[in-house]
Amino acid sequence: IVLTQSPGTLSLSPGETATLSCRASQTISSNYLSWYQQKPGQVPRLLIYGASARATGIPDRFSGSGSGTDFTLTISRLEPEDFAVYYCQQYGSSWTFGQGTKVEIK
Amino acid sequence: QVQVVQSGAEVKEPGASVKLSCKAFGYSFTSYATHWVRQAPGQGLEWMAWINIDSGNREISQNFQGRVTLSRDSYASTAYLELSRLRSEDTAVYYCAIGIAATGTYYWGQGTLVTVSS
Numbered sequence: 001i002v003l004t005q006s007p008g009t010l011s012l013s014p015g016e017t018a019t020l021s022c023r024a025s026q027t028i029s030s031n032y033l034s035w036y037q038q039k040p041g042q043v044p045r046l047l048i049y050g051a052s053a054r055a056t057g058i059p060d061r062f063s064g065s066g067s068g069t070d071f072t073l074t075i076s077r078l079e080p081e082d083f084a085v086y087y088c089q090q091y092g093s094s095w096t097f098g099q100g101t102k103v104e105i106k
Numbered sequence: 107q108v109q110v111v112q113s114g115a116e117v118k119e120p121g122a123s124v125k126l127s128c129k130a131f132g133y134s135f136t137s138y139a140t141h142w143v144r145q146a147p148g149q150g151l152e153w154m155a156w157i158n159i160d161s162g163n164r165e166i167s168q169n170f171q172g173r174v175t176l177s178r179d180s181y182a183s184t185a186y187l188e189l190s191r192l193r194s195e196d197t198a199v200y201y202c203a204i205g206i207a208a209t210g211t212y213y214w215g216q217g218t219l220v221t222v223s224s
Contacts, residue, residue, distance in 0.1 A: 032207055036151075043201065043217060044151065049210030056211075087151055091207055094165055095141055095153040 001026055001090050005098035011106040018075040020101045022088030027068050034089045035064055035073045037082075038100075044087065048073060075103070108132045110204055112215035118222050123190040126218050128202030130183040133213070136160055138206050140178070140185035145217075146198040157185055159204075192222045 002025040010018055022033070031051040036044040046055040048064035051071055061076040075082055083105050088098040113127040128140055137160035144152050157164040157176040164176045175188040185204075189196060199219050205212035 030207075032210070034210065038151075043214045046211065046214075053210060089151075091210075091212070093207075094156065094167070095143070097143075097151040097153060100150045 001096050003096050003098035005101045009102045011104050013106045014078050016078050018103050020073040022071040022098050024069040028090045032091045033071050036087045037084045039084045108213045110213050110215040112218045115219040118192050122192050125188040128185045130204050141203045142187045143201045144198040194222050197222045
């Protein structure tokens, strides 16, 4: 399964809403789709699993939606600490990652 | 509290092999997958392989077939990845992550930097 994320870079101001897209080349079974956040020098941090379930400790401004082949991560009211790279991932038997979307400060 | 601890940084010459370890602490399931993912400097995440710590079932990405060997010590909750015939392009941080797909939650290690240089 190939995952294609868009856009490559998103330039936004704190307080705005970020909408990130992830499209799969084939249906992702059981909605085994996650979103990760990664900051420079840090381990990827799980935000969303099962397409829409927030991981433990993740603020409710992060939300995931979608099914089948089209998925979205929405970050409402961007905080300064939200500027990072975001990856979608399918986690069936094997894994695949999207190429990442960088959310940068405008 | 689940903790995943990886072995320390490695420096290898081209053509050599490296063996990395990944040990889980406090994970309540006895049958789980350990996945290996790497990230070259400035690049994205690349999945390499997985092994089931209990059964030993495994799968290796086509990109690494013939160069990756997976093993595990289930009693020590430790998985190993060996990468052979190293080249400069293998310089990366190698992460392991443990979990079960049905739970959706995977726990990541701190990463191991492997530098391949002559």
